Amino acid sequence: MGQGQFQVIGGPCSVETEEQMRMVAQALVDNGVRLMRGGAYKPRTSPYSFQGIEEDGLKLMRKVADEFGLLIVTELMDARDLPVFEEYADILQIGTRNMMNYRLLKDVGRTSRPVLLKRGMSATIQEFLLAAEYIAAGGNQKIILCERGIRTFDSETRNMLDLTAVPVLKEKTHLPVIVDPSHGTGRSALVSPMGLAAAACGADGLLIEIHPNPSEALSDGDQALDVASFTQFMQKLCVLLQALQ
Amino acid sequence: MGQGQFQVIGGPCSVETEEQMRMVAQALVDNGVRLMRGGAYKPRTSPYSFQGIEEDGLKLMRKVADEFGLLIVTELMDARDLPVFEEYADILQIGTRNMMNYRLLKDVGRTSRPVLLKRGMSATIQEFLLAAEYIAAGGNQKIILCERGIRTFDSETRNMLDLTAVPVLKEKTHLPVIVDPSHGTGRSALVSPMGLAAAACGADGLLIEIHPNPSEALSDGDQALDVASFTQFMQKLCVLLQALQ
Amino acid sequence: MGQGQFQVIGGPCSVETEEQMRMVAQALVDNGVRLMRGGAYKPRTSPYSFQGIEEDGLKLMRKVADEFGLLIVTELMDARDLPVFEEYADILQIGTRNMMNYRLLKDVGRTSRPVLLKRGMSATIQEFLLAAEYIAAGGNQKIILCERGIRTFDSETRNMLDLTAVPVLKEKTHLPVIVDPSHGTGRSALVSPMGLAAAACGADGLLIEIHPNPSEALSDGDQALDVASFTQFMQKLCVLLQALQ
Amino acid sequence: MGQGQFQVIGGPCSVETEEQMRMVAQALVDNGVRLMRGGAYKPRTSPYSFQGIEEDGLKLMRKVADEFGLLIVTELMDARDLPVFEEYADILQIGTRNMMNYRLLKDVGRTSRPVLLKRGMSATIQEFLLAAEYIAAGGNQKIILCERGIRTFDSETRNMLDLTAVPVLKEKTHLPVIVDPSHGTGRSALVSPMGLAAAACGADGLLIEIHPNPSEALSDGDQALDVASFTQFMQKLCVLLQALQ
Numbered sequence: 019m020g021q022g023q024f025q026v027i028g029g030p031c032s033v034e035t036e037e038q039m040r041m042v043a044q045a046l047v048d049n050g051v052r053l054m055r056g057g058a059y060k061p062r063t064s065p066y067s068f069q070g071i072e073e074d075g076l077k078l079m080r081k082v083a084d085e086f087g088l089l090i091v092t093e094l095m096d097a098r099d100l101p102v103f104e105e106y107a108d109i110l111q112i113g114t115r116n117m118m119n120y121r122l123l124k125d126v127g128r129t130s131r132p133v134l135l136k137r138g139m140s141a142t143i144q145e146f147l148l149a150a151e152y153i154a155a156g157g158n159q160k161i162i163l164c165e166r167g168i169r170t171f172d173s174e175t176r177n178m179l180d181l182t183a184v185p186v187l188k189e190k191t192h193l194p195v196i197v198d199p200s201h202g203t204g205r206s207a208l209v210s211p212m213g214l215a216a217a218a219c220g221a222d223g224l225l226i227e228i229h230p231n232p233s234e235a236l237s238d239g240d241q242a243l244d245v246a247s248f249t250q251f252m253q254k255l256c257v258l259l260q261a262l263q
Numbered sequence: 264m265g266q267g268q269f270q271v272i273g274g275p276c277s278v279e280t281e282e283q284m285r286m287v288a289q290a291l292v293d294n295g296v297r298l299m300r301g302g303a304y305k306p307r308t309s310p311y312s313f314q315g316i317e318e319d320g321l322k323l324m325r326k327v328a329d330e331f332g333l334l335i336v337t338e339l340m341d342a343r344d345l346p347v348f349e350e351y352a353d354i355l356q357i358g359t360r361n362m363m364n365y366r367l368l369k370d371v372g373r374t375s376r377p378v379l380l381k382r383g384m385s386a387t388i389q390e391f392l393l394a395a396e397y398i399a400a401g402g403n404q405k406i407i408l409c410e411r412g413i414r415t416f417d418s419e420t421r422n423m424l425d426l427t428a429v430p431v432l433k434e435k436t437h438l439p440v441i442v443d444p445s446h447g448t449g450r451s452a453l454v455s456p457m458g459l460a461a462a463a464c465g466a467d468g469l470l471i472e473i474h475p476n477p478s479e480a481l482s483d484g485d486q487a488l489d490v491a492s493f494t495q496f497m498q499k500l501c502v503l504l505q506a507l508q
Numbered sequence: 509m510g511q512g513q514f515q516v517i518g519g520p521c522s523v524e525t526e527e528q529m530r531m532v533a534q535a536l537v538d539n540g541v542r543l544m545r546g547g548a549y550k551p552r553t554s555p556y557s558f559q560g561i562e563e564d565g566l567k568l569m570r571k572v573a574d575e576f577g578l579l580i581v582t583e584l585m586d587a588r589d590l591p592v593f594e595e596y597a598d599i600l601q602i603g604t605r606n607m608m609n610y611r612l613l614k615d616v617g618r619t620s621r622p623v624l625l626k627r628g629m630s631a632t633i634q635e636f637l638l639a640a641e642y643i644a645a646g647g648n649q650k651i652i653l654c655e656r657g658i659r660t661f662d663s664e665t666r667n668m669l670d671l672t673a674v675p676v677l678k679e680k681t682h683l684p685v686i687v688d689p690s691h692g693t694g695r696s697a698l699v700s701p702m703g704l705a706a707a708a709c710g711a712d713g714l715l716i717e718i719h720p721n722p723s724e725a726l727s728d729g730d731q732a733l734d735v736a737s738f739t740q741f742m743q744k745l746c747v748l749l750q751a752l753q
Numbered sequence: 754m755g756q757g758q759f760q761v762i763g764g765p766c767s768v769e770t771e772e773q774m775r776m777v778a779q780a781l782v783d784n785g786v787r788l789m790r791g792g793a794y795k796p797r798t799s800p801y802s803f804q805g806i807e808e809d810g811l812k813l814m815r816k817v818a819d820e821f822g823l824l825i826v827t828e829l830m831d832a833r834d835l836p837v838f839e840e841y842a843d844i845l846q847i848g849t850r851n852m853m854n855y856r857l858l859k860d861v862g863r864t865s866r867p868v869l870l871k872r873g874m875s876a877t878i879q880e881f882l883l884a885a886e887y888i889a890a891g892g893n894q895k896i897i898l899c900e901r902g903i904r905t906f907d908s909e910t911r912n913m914l915d916l917t918a919v920p921v922l923k924e925k926t927h928l929p930v931i932v933d934p935s936h937g938t939g940r941s942a943l944v945s946p947m948g949l950a951a952a953a954c955g956a957d958g959l960l961i962e963i964h965p966n967p968s969e970a971l972s973d974g975d976q977a978l979d980v981a982s983f984t985q986f987m988q989k990l991c992v993l994l995q996a997l998q
Binding site: 169170171 | 659660663
């Protein structure tokens with residue numbers, strides 16, 4: 019990423035079953051995507067919401083990823099889980115709620131895994147870059163920055179996707195900058211237009227939530243694309259990326 | 264606009280001199296643009312900032328527009344100026360500071376001129392649509408909605424361009440939706456990427472600030488494109504629009 | 509105001525009937541309040557909401573105010589109404605939606621009436637002071653600044669009352685600074701605690717919405733105090749103000 | 754706290770030296786305050802800023818606290834530090850950056866120490882209460898909620914103190930609610946007025962930054978009160994609290 023090669027990361031919000039992950043993996047492979055996401059440990063606003071299937075989810079993802087030749091991106095919430103993540107995951111995601119969890123940032127700064135760092139809900143560009151600096155200061159410079167929407171007054175969308183952050187970040191850093199239009203909008207109908215817009219303003223990649231059956235997803239079904247919509251989106255994206263070259 | 268035909272509106276923040284407007288008009292014509300903007304009456308945050316050359320500006324724009332076969336878009340701040348605007352302007356702009364000036368909205372609802380309505384700095388999508396409704400309720404349905412950035416906590420850019428507003432508005436209304444990446448970012452280097460992104464997510468047009476010599480502009484020079492940058496941008500936009508068809 | 513004398517302005521959101529205004533006026537007089545507010549021309553988000561009874565409302569307020577020896581504070585939305593306001597009103601209110609309606613600010617800068625200027629929904633302190641400067645530049649220095657809540661991400665309250673604005677403004681200007689906890693919270697149960705807090709941090713006065721029967725108010729009933737609650741609040745306020753001396 | 758007894762917590766942003774802490778402790782005792790704060794582990798936006806003196810700071814605070822008969826409130830950033838915090842600290846603070854660090858919340862939910870939970874920079878009231886629920890769900894119901902300012906567009910103050918959160922929270926929970934006007938404003942001149950306002954709208958306590966010599970503080974000196982100002986503030990607060998009874 020960041021070397022002229024636009025990368026898409028796709029997968030469900032939560033890892034649920036092997037069948038689910040296999041259907042997602044097939045959709046990724048069919049569309050030339052090599053990076054699979056899925057949440058095993060889930061940071062949920064309420065302690066009574068589904069919290070993820072944890073280590074079982076990591077193992078399940080690893081099995082499916084190996085079968086399909088994919089790499090895994092998944093969220094780490096606690097440094098005590100690092101050993102198990104280092105065994106099963108390829109890219110460690112630090113979620114928006116932990117962007118200022120500086121101890122965790124220092125810990126992933128000492129691993130050899132690439133880190134996908136999501137922007138905090140109300141983090142300024144400068145705070146976002148300083149969070150990346152916490153990771154880099156530990157020796158790990160394989161950092162991917164991810165814009166995923168910020169919090170504003172408008173309630174039409176789950177968050178306010180700040181696409182201007184893309185060219186602003188690219189002026190200030192050589193790190194790759196990707197965009198998550200799924201969390202950034204919270205509504206599947208907006209993922210395609212905003213994903214295309216992200217590519218048009220210079221993003222190096224996208225993080226897209228996909229679920230074989232969004233209406234039955236255990237979390238965030240409203241913002242997931244089904245396989246057919248994802249395929250359609252990838253075709254439009256492909257045309258756009260060629261035009262932009 | 265709104266009928267499959269992408270429209271660009273270009274011109275300086277403030278009308279300054281005939282030579283300036285002529286250079287802008289030439290750049291527009293050279294790039295196939297038919298709509299020229301320019302501020303004659305300027306709403307400035309400080310009473311001690313340049314306030315525009317007022318009626319002289321309208322006359323000057325009319326003269327240049329007629330010479331080059333262009334239409335004029337310009338901001339109306341007060342209903343008492345309507346007679347002079349109806350004489351010289353083609354499209355009446357209601358600025359972000361007046362989006363909730365309901366008396367002014369009612370007044371332009373009774374004219375026959377199309378109205379370009381800018382979103383208020385902290386207006387929700389619903390408030391924006393209800394402001395348009397004030398105009399439509401008076402009988403004038405020729406309304407163009409313009410996203411121009413909202414106010415958030417980040418100070419990297421002048422405003423936070425909310426591109427997601429484009430597909431959200433298009434779900435809710437048949438009115439054309441355009442984007443102003445000049446005010447929406449406040450920095451000329453960001454106008455091109457964000458203008459392309461606006462087109463990619465479905466905008467019907469763009470409002471672009473152009474100045475023959477941005478560093479000498481009497482207002483908002485930081486966000487104006489010079490003629491060469493504008494030409495370059497229009498070429499990229501053209502390629503993108505063809506790919507998106 | 510601003511000379512050590514704490515002032516309360518009370519009254520309904522909208523002027524509805526003479527009986528309503530008389531009951532309010534009696535409650536004001538009973539509590540030692542001399543300034544009565546009431547909206548005759550109403551800026552409503554939707555064109556289909558109640559828009560006020562306009563000139564009839566001004567006349568009705570004048571009649572009741574004279575009978576009870578009160579002064580009238582009421583919102584002016586359009587400079588074309590100035591003659592009728594100058595006939596019937598004592599203090600001209602510029603509402604939050606018009607804080608950046610610079611032409612209107614210039615117009616009230618040329619009157620002899622004191623102006624109560626409400627802070628815009630997303631106006632910075634500096635923009636608020638520059639709006640006041642538009643009025644002062646016209647020669648009218650009788651300006652009262654009113655904090656009434658700003659727009660943020662939280663939807664628990666209608667607006668986010670920014671009480672820190674009170675000491676910040678008082679560092680920067682000698683103008684009196686009052687607070688409107690009614691609009692600033694949008695809920696009657698919060699008016700009393702936030703009104704007391706405003707007094708505690710140095711406000712020079714309060715603007716309180718009162719309605720004889722809030723559940724039947726034509727606008728903003730949720731945030732109006734009834735007469736008994738207002739009386740109770742005034743007693744607490746009195747105790748607090750004495751303690752703060 | 755929360756039983757009619759207003760509590761003040763005072764102390765420096767960072768624990769620096771024994772002399773510093775002793776001067777602070779003396780000031781607290783002189784003003785009838787029993788709870789001392791001080792940061793030993795510091796969450797700083799930049800990895801290159803002073804990060805605290807860590808375990809040495811906890812020991813130093815304990816020693817001084819015991820000498821003066823005070824209880825210690827200090828921030829825990831990582832569950833791995835719990836054993837050392839349980840040895841030296843009385844009340845565990847969860848900082849604004851970790852309000853959504855759900856693993857940490859679960860961990861402090863299993864301790865017997867009271868937890869002071871600060872509101873996240875852009876947390877809604879509901880998210881704040883759900884974060885407290887993460888702690889309570891673990892069995893620890895000794896939770897103190899702390900409003901410390903949210904992030905908005907205005908840059909006059911470091912944060913925007915949301916005092917309305919106090920009565921809103923008290924409607925929804927029996928947990929004590931305190932206010933931190935030091936972080937909530939970022940400027941020492943605003944601490945006194947906003948601290949008084951917090952008491953006036955029903956807060957159960959305050960968290961006040963005090964430093965014997967603010968201009969030489971290793972962190973956040975701009976918002977710390979010196980001993981004389983703190984004493985003066987406590988006298989005003991005392992008068993106000995008596996009036997409010």
